Every structure is written in structure tokens, then in C-alpha cells.
Amino acid sequence: MKPTWKTYPYIIILILGSILCLLQEVIASEGDRHKVHRNLLRACLNQNCSTPEQLNHFHGDQPLVLWMLGWDCKHECRYLSMWTTVSHLIREGTPISSIPQFYGKWPFIRILGVQEPASVIFSIANGFAQVFNIFQLRKKVPNTAPMYYVGLAQGMIAVNAWIWSTVFHSRDLAWTEKMDYYCAYSLVLSGLTATLLRIFAVRDNGMNMKVAVGIAAVTSLFYLRHVCFLALIRFDYGYNMKVNITTAILNFILIVAWSLWNIKQQPYLWKAIASVVTINLCLLLEVLDFPPLWWTFDAHSLWHASTIPIAFLYSSYFIDDCLYLDNAKIKFRKEA
């Protein structure tokens, strides 16, 4: 059977479900349980991190940039032991494709203490893309357009999310990971909120503020509830992933169905469809999880790279739509 746009959401569920399984697998890593790694780590900790004198010596010798990025003695030992274990495995004949993960991550070559340099560079690029899109919106769209401030808010939420992605990929610590997850969900949910506002709150004469405030209140409260649950009750990766997937699928279905319904009158809506379809296709990169190329570019970093052009496509749709709405509003007021 040939897949149609109606079956696409089910394909996405399947793909995202696979990602969830992979993520669960990743949490328990083979590399840090390897005998060589365990022995190296124990020796390193005993020699460098077990007495106050040793720790003083460690801090005295440590480059400032590593200290600033929070590389303590234990994490430094883990990093050095990981690479010695990888070298040992390669010498033993283990193919690169079979090198295991360590502590839930592939071995990455750090640069100036930055743990995942490729993901950091692509997160920064995504952040700049969003800043550029905010400026484009301000330049091209009058602030009287019904979705103008929604676009600005969405852009700022995205910039914030990419800042925290940069922080997390620079240094994976419990709190940076949590901030990345909370802000990533704010980005996903802001996309759904913008779609709901566009479909249900915008009228010919502008935004219906009662409906808009209602939608914004519901999604904001849901966001607060989600973050409070993760922060105060349980930081549950599976639950967080399910909430993200459900939100993304709902947004996907709404935006594709609404765009197809209106594409005759608003031909630019192909950009909305193309951006949500490509973003879901690019998620395949996460499924194709593989050891980093040159110990730098893993599937996750390529996923972050792939969202840069999509941000421009989505922004182009959003600007076209704002201009369309502004014209429709002016026309409605003239006729009224």
C-alpha cells in the first residue's frame, strides 16, 4: 500500500516510538561497564581524586577553561578512562561501528572543554537563525498583523531553547540536561500554540482575544504542569518523550490538515506543510543512531544541523501568512 498523507501520522508515531526505545537503550551504556574502563577509572580516582592534597594538585594543574565548564576530578577521570578504553578496543580489533557508548553518550572529542562541539555549533547556528527570523518578521510585517506578536513570542522562546541546547551540549550535567529538556518542550509547545491560535482565534477582522487568551492559558498551564512534574515529582525520560511526541503529532496533524484545506486560496501554505514534513523526516537521523564521524558528528548533531534550513522555511511561511492576514483585515475593515 502506498502511504498517503492520511497514513503519515501513523508512520511518524512508529518512527518516534523507535526513538523512544533507542533512548531507553542509550541510558544503560555498555562502555562504562567494560572491565578496562572500570579498572582505569578506579586507578585514576585513587591516584588523583581521593585525598584533599591530590584534589589541590588536580585543581592547580587544571586549565582554566576546563574548570569553568565544570570538569571536576571525577569527570576528568571518566573522560580520560573512556578514551583509553576506546583506544584499547580499537587495538584489539573492535570495528569503529561497534565502539560502545559511555554514560549514555558516544565518545566525543571535546574541544576547549566543550563536550559535543558539533551539537554546540549547530545549536548556536539555530539560535542565530531564529534571531534573524525575528528581525525579518519585524522588518517585513506590520505590528498590526494578527499573528505578529505570536511570531515574536515564538521566536524568543526558540532563541531561549537554543541557548539552553548550547549550554547542555557544552557540558552535560544534571541541571543543564533538565534546562535543555524544559526549554526544548517550550519550543515544541509554542509551535502547537501558534497553530491553535492561527486556526481557532484568528478571524477576518483580526485576533479574537477571548479565544486567544483561552488557548494561551491552557497551553501555558499545561507547560507549567509538565515542568513541575519533571522538576518536583519525577524526571521521567519516557513520560517527557511521550508528551513531546503527542504535542508534535497534534501540531503536525493540525497544520497539515488546515494547510491542505486552505492551500487553494493561500498557495504559500506549501511552506507550512513542507516544514513540518521535513522536520519529521529529519527526525529519522535520531533513529539512525551511529558512533560519531571523526568522533564529532553524531546523528543528534546532524538532527540539530537539519533544523537550521527548516527554521527559515517555517519563518517564510509565517511571514507570508501574517501579510495575508493583515491584507484580509484591511479588506474586511474597508468592506464593513
Ligand SMILES: [Zn+2]
Ligand atoms: Zn540536542
